[in-house]
Amino acid sequence: MLSVANLTRRFGERVVLDQISFTVTAGEVCAVIGANGSGKTTLLRCVVGADRADGGQIRLDGRPMIETDPVVRASVACVLDDIDFFPDLSVGEHLDLLAYAHGGREPDVVEEIIAELGLSDARDQLPATLSSGQRRRLALASCFVRPRRLLVLDEPEQRLDAEGREWLAGALLREREAGTAVLLASHDPDLVATVADSHLELGPED
Numbered sequence: 001m002l003s004v005a006n007l008t009r010r011f012g013e014r015v016v017l018d019q020i021s022f023t024v025t026a027g028e029v030c031a032v033i034g035a036n037g038s039g040k041t042t043l044l045r046c047v048v049g050a051d052r053a054d055g056g057q058i059r060l061d062g063r064p065m066i067e068t069d070p071v072v073r074a075s076v077a078c079v080l081d082d083i084d085f086f087p088d089l090s091v092g093e094h095l096d097l098l099a100y101a102h103g104g105r106e107p108d109v110v111e112e113i114i115a116e117l118g119l120s121d122a123r124d125q126l127p128a129t130l131s132s133g134q135r136r137r138l139a140l141a142s143c144f145v146r147p148r149r150l151l152v153l154d155e156p157e158q159r160l161d162a163e164g165r166e167w168l169a170g171a172l173l174r175e176r177e178a179g180t181a182v183l184l185a186s187h188d189p190d191l192v193a194t195v196a197d198s199h200l201e202l203g204p205e206d
């Protein structure tokens, strides 16, 4: 499904990603691990097209991963560090909009995800009024109300409470069963041990 070959990213003289190659197949959860600053976020941003690689190829089912390609946009759901919400849309309106825009076919999916993620009481709140953990829950919910074949998550456990982390682990296992390819950067060894099929370890010199 996802194939990355010789991915290289430099910032000035500094080589953050040095010819990284890996694949993630349908139904595989690949955990990207490594110390702070090892390049996990940079890698994920390059994969989804939020950052430009200096070299290498990123392909989804053999086609170049270009974020403006409608097939790519329809296939890839992600939560990166920067969480952008429309400031004047409520939690429920965000999720309705995303489900509709991406042509989700399951009528009850928004209600189900709102309930699963404990956002029912916050349904009518605007993003600016949410707690940081609720904002993270909304960002995750945004991925789960839409069709997806590749899920890219950067430290999704951040700011989640114990119950939220438990939900996340279960949700990722269900994604695996459903045949979604998952690329997950995480600092949570328990989450990685529970859900990951493969690991990509980035070192300080990678």
Ligand SMILES: Nc1ncnc2c1ncn2[C@@H]1O[C@H](COP(=O)(O)OP(=O)(O)OP(=O)(O)O)[C@@H](O)[C@H]1O
Pocket: 011, 016, 034, 035, 036, 037, 038, 039, 040, 041, 042, 043
């Ligand atoms: N836009 C940028 N300009 C210059 N350097 C950058 C830029 N983005 C990232 N870097 C550098 O690239 C390196 C890798 O950063 P990155 O955020 O990918 O690491 P990470 O593994 O995700 O870290 P963490 O575990 O702390 O989230 C860091 O040294 C960082 O300072």
